[in-house]
Amino acid sequence: xxxxxxxxxxxxxxxxxxxxxxxxxxxxxxxxxxxxxxxxxxxxxxxxxxxxxxxxxxxxxxxxxxxxxxxxxxxxxxxxxxxxxxxxxxxxxxxxxxxxxxxxxxxxxxxxxxxxxxxxxxxxxxxxxxxxxxxxxxxxxxxxxxxxxxxxxxxxxxxxxxxxxxxxxxxxxxxxxxxxxxxxxxxxxxxxxxxxxxxxxxxxxxxxxxxxxxxxxxxxxxxxxxxxxxxxxxxxxxx
Amino acid sequence: xxxxxxxxxxxxxxxxxxxxxxxxxxxxxxxxxxxxxxxxxxxxxxxxxxxxxxxxxxxxxxxxxxxxxxxxxxxxxxxxxxxxxxxxxxxxxxxxxxxxxxxxxxxxxxxxxxxxxxxxxxxxxxxxxxxxxxxxxxxxxxxxxxxxxxxxxxxxxxxxxxxxxxxxxxxxxxxxxxxxxxxxxxxxxxxxxxxxxxxxxxxxxxxxxxxxxxxxxxxxxxxxxxxxxxxxxxxxxxxxxxxxxxxxxxxxxxxxxxxxxxxxxxxxxxxxxxxxxxxxxxxxxxxxxxxxxxxxxxxxxxxxxxxxxxxxxxxxxxxxxxxxxxxx
Numbered sequence: 414x415x416x417x418x419x420x421x422x423x424x425x426x427x428x429x430x431x432x433x434x435x436x437x438x439x440x441x442x443x444x445x446x447x448x449x450x451x452x453x454x455x456x457x458x459x460x461x462x463x464x465x466x467x468x469x470x471x472x473x474x475x476x477x478x479x480x481x482x483x484x485x486x487x488x489x490x491x492x493x494x495x496x497x498x499x500x501x502x503x504x505x506x507x508x509x510x511x512x513x514x515x516x517x518x519x520x521x522x523x524x525x526x527x528x529x530x531x532x533x534x535x536x537x538x539x540x541x542x543x544x545x546x547x548x549x550x551x552x553x554x555x556x557x558x559x560x561x562x563x564x565x566x567x568x569x570x571x572x573x574x575x576x577x578x579x580x581x582x583x584x585x586x587x588x589x590x591x592x593x594x595x596x597x598x599x600x601x602x603x604x605x606x607x608x609x610x611x612x613x614x615x616x617x618x619x620x621x622x623x624x625x626x627x628x629x630x631x632x633x634x635x636x637x638x639x640x641x642x643x644x645x646x647x648x649x650x651x652x
Numbered sequence: 653x654x655x656x657x658x659x660x661x662x663x664x665x666x667x668x669x670x671x672x673x674x675x676x677x678x679x680x681x682x683x684x685x686x687x688x689x690x691x692x693x694x695x696x697x698x699x700x701x702x703x704x705x706x707x708x709x710x711x712x713x714x715x716x717x718x719x720x721x722x723x724x725x726x727x728x729x730x731x732x733x734x735x736x737x738x739x740x741x742x743x744x745x746x747x748x749x750x751x752x753x754x755x756x757x758x759x760x761x762x763x764x765x766x767x768x769x770x771x772x773x774x775x776x777x778x779x780x781x782x783x784x785x786x787x788x789x790x791x792x793x794x795x796x797x798x799x800x801x802x803x804x805x806x807x808x809x810x811x812x813x814x815x816x817x818x819x820x821x822x823x824x825x826x827x828x829x830x831x832x833x834x835x836x837x838x839x840x841x842x843x844x845x846x847x848x849x850x851x852x853x854x855x856x857x858x859x860x861x862x863x864x865x866x867x868x869x870x871x872x873x874x875x876x877x878x879x880x881x882x883x884x885x886x887x888x889x890x891x892x893x894x895x896x897x898x899x900x901x902x903x904x905x906x907x908x909x910x911x912x913x914x915x916x917x918x919x920x921x922x923x924x925x926x927x928x929x930x931x932x933x934x935x936x937x938x939x940x941x942x943x944x945x946x947x948x949x950x951x952x953x954x955x956x957x958x959x960x961x962x963x964x965x966x967x968x969x970x971x972x973x974x975x976x977x978x979x980x
Contacts, residue, residue, distance in 0.1 A: 463860055485859035494860070501857035503850045505917075510977055513843070514850045518862040520843045524871075527842040528835050538842060538979045545978075577861070 414477060416441045417462070417493075417585055422471035422481075424454075424461050424628075431457040433628035434471065441584065446636075449625035450648055456498050458625065459587050463495050464488040475585065490518050494583035496574045498590045504563035508554070508573045511562055512545035515577035545580065552576050552606055568599030572606060624648065672972065673920075677830045684819040692818040693890075698930045699825040700886045703832055705910040705922035707755075707879030712908075713917030714840060715872040716852025718776040721762035722907045724783040725755045725877045727790065727899035729884020734805045734894045735796050744808030744815075748828070748885045755881020756874040763873035767866050783904060790896035802895030805888050815889065825886055832879050837919055839875060841977050848872050849917070849977065909947075913954045915961025920973055924962045 415438040424432040432454045439445050447455050460466035462473055464485040473481040480488050494515075495501075503511050513520075520541045526534030549555045554572055557565060562573060571591060578586055591607065592600045622639045624632040631644040639645055684692055708722040729751040736747040765778050790797045797803055808815045808824075815821050839845055847868045850858040859865050888894055906929060914925025932950055933943045958964050967973035 465856060465860070484864075485856070486862050486864045489860050489862040497854075497857060497860075501854055501860065503853035503857065505853055506846070506849055506977070510846060510849075513978055514846050514858070514863070515861050517843050517847060517850075522843060524839075524844065527838055527844060530838055534842070535979065541843075542978045542980060581862075 415439060415474075416443075416476060418474040419458075419462070420472045420474070422458070422461055422473060423469045424457050424466050425469040430469075431628050432461060435625070435628070435630050437623055437630060437633065439585070444620050446620070446622045447625060448622060453625040453648075454628040455625055456589055457628075459495060459589050462488075462587065463493055492581075492584045493587070494578040494581065494585070495587035496571075496578050496589055496591065498593070500567075500570055500574070502562040502565075502570055502574055502577070505561060507559050507561055508549060508565065508569075509542070509545050509558040511573055512548055512577045512580050513541055515580035516541050516545060519581055548576050548580055549573075566599075568595050568603060571595065571603055575603075575606060670972070677826055680826070684822050689818060692822060694930065694934050696818055696822050696825055696890050698926050699822070699829050700883050700890060701906075701910060701926035701930050702829050702923050703879050703883035703886070704907055705914060705926045706833060706836055706919060707876045707883065708907050709911045709914075709917060709919070709922045710836070710840075710848070710872055710876040710879070711759075712911060714845060714848040714852065715869065716849075717766055717869075718772055719762055719766065719779045719873070720776055720904055720908070721758065721779040721782050722876075722880055723899050723901075723904040724762070724779075724786045725758050725880040726884045726887070726903075726907070727783075727786055727896075728758050729755045729881030730888045730894050730898070731790060731797060731803070731884070732881070733885035733888040734803045737805050737808075737888075738803060739796065743810070743812075744805075744885075744889050745810045745824075748882055751885035751888075752878040752881040755877035755879075755884065757877065758881075759873040759875075759877020760870055762877070763869050766869050766873075780901070780904070783899065784901070787896045787899055790899070797894075797896070800896055802893050802897075805892050805894065807892065808889035818890075821890060825890075828882060828886060832882060833919060833923075836875070836879060840919070840975075841979065844868070844871060846977055909951045913951055913961055915963030918961065918963045918973075918975055920966070920975070921961045921963035924966075928962065 417439040419435055419437050421434040421436050422432055423430065423434050435458060447458065449455055457466055461468055461481070464480070464483050464487070468481050471481070472479060475491060475493060480491065480493070503514060506514065520537050522534040522537045546555065546558055549558050552572060554569065554576070557569055557573065562570060565573065575588065575591065588607070592603055595603060620636055622634065622636055623630055624639060624642070624645050626644070626648040631648060632639050632642040634642065683695065687695070704722070704726055707725070711717055711719050732751040732754040733744065733747040736742045736750060737744055762779050762782055765775055770778065791800050808821065810824055815824060840848070847858065847863045850861065850863055851865050851868055855865060910925035910929050911922060913928060914923065915921025928950070929947070932947055936943045936946050954962060963973055
């Protein structure tokens with residue numbers, strides 16, 4: 414059973430077709446890279462998967478269940494998490510509070526318990542806070558916990574965002590341009606974090622790369638095959 | 653010690669220090685015996701405006717929406733209390749929660765445009781129009797509100813006791829303010845309050861965290877309406893005369909200024925804003941025309957130099973005033 418299945422997914426904005434009949438599937442434990450030139454439709458594809466963009470046609474299944482008509486928060490609650498290309502942190506909140514917000518659906522407190530300050534609600538909050546702190550420590554950024562997100566550097570923000578997306582241990586994680594715009598050293602550090610995640614959470618890693626251009630899949634193969642693909646060379650070099 | 657461990661100890665000491673805030677109400681307990689009746693009235697007014705500011709701050713500071721229905725919520729709470737006392741003969745204290753509920757209901761009504769993805773200037777003008785519409789209703793619903801003459805409300809009753817003096821009202825108001833501020837503080841420092849601020853900072857990302865944004869819009873507006881509705885009920889008990897003119901756009905500017913001068917998204921800021929903005933006009937009461945001038949200069953001056961409000965001045969000295977929205 415595929416974890417995620419896209420079946421001729423098409424997304425249109427007015428007259429523009431941003432994603433044109435994309436079909437692909439992701440198996441559990443698989444790392445999939447989606448690449449393509451600027452404007453190829455990568456972010457729109459992510460938005461379609463997470464419920465942030467409506468489909469014109471096609472279907473998206475997560476664990477054999479249709480998710481393409483669901484609101485983003487419902488898709489997220491089912492276990493699809495993502496990061497954002499232009500930074501999706503809550504700027505005024507601290508790094509710790511950002512991760513806590515990532516744990517939102519897993520803090521079992523009701524309104525009544527919170528208002529009355531009941532012990533179970535307090536304990537749940539404290540446990541979530543301890544968990545969020547632990548996650549930041551694990552990624553080696555525990556010292557940033559109490560900094561407001563807007564005060565962090567680009568690379569630090571990217572790492573906090575990944576920790577936040579991972580806080581609930583989601584079965585599917587979508588990273589939108591995780592390394593773009595980072596200094597080489599920071600990029601290495603970030604890739605280290607991602608590799609560590611893959612090793613910890615993923616049984617078998619079979620890398621595959623999907624190449625998008627003009628909203629269409631033009632190649633789908635192993636990292637060795639793809640760079641030799643004629644369509645890919647055309648898309649990138651403009652032959 | 654690792655830097656991470658240092659951060660833990662600092663944060664948890666803040667959580668402990670917050671108990672100091674619970675001592676403040678105790679400190680003001682003897683004050684009514686030290687002041688004259690006029691100052692007592694001003695103190696009572698401050699307590700009313702503390703809740704006005706606390707409620708408004710939830711929507712504009714924590715949820716970050718340009719929704720200006722606050723004066724509508726305040727007026728509805730005041731009228732709900734007054735009408736129940738005058739026409740239904742309820743003792744005042746039994747109208748406090750109904751006034752809060754009417755405020756909450758109006759808050760939910762004011763959140764409806766926001767649920768239809770109406771934001772920023774559009775939401776601002778629509779919610780202001782809501783306030784003006786209500787003023788029109790207060791004037792026209794004469795059988796209930798006595799129109800532009802205003803509704804005269806007898807002195808408030810509490811459990812069979814008539815609260816004739818402003819001193820007795822002060823203690824009742826103080827209890828209400830402490831309870832509402834405590835509940836609001838608990839709400840804001842829970843996952844609910846974090847959801848409000850997550851929506852404020854990045855609505856798309858909040859939804860991607862599994863936060864049902866619509867639900868939290870309604871909750872924030874409803875809680876804001878409840879707090880401000882209770883403030884309206886206190887206002888009725890304090891002045892004993894509810895007129896449509898009390899809920900005009902100038903009043904809305906005062907509410908807005910309380911939040912901004914005190915500090916956006918800061919509970920302590922709402923309290924400070926209410927104290928400063930209620931006291932300033934009273935200080936210049938004997939100089940007609942100077943009142944408005946001083947009030948305007950105060951707002952402009954503070955926001956020019958302290959964009960995060962007067963509370964940021966305190967936070968510089970005492971880290972306690974940095975509000976943290978999690979528990980250790």
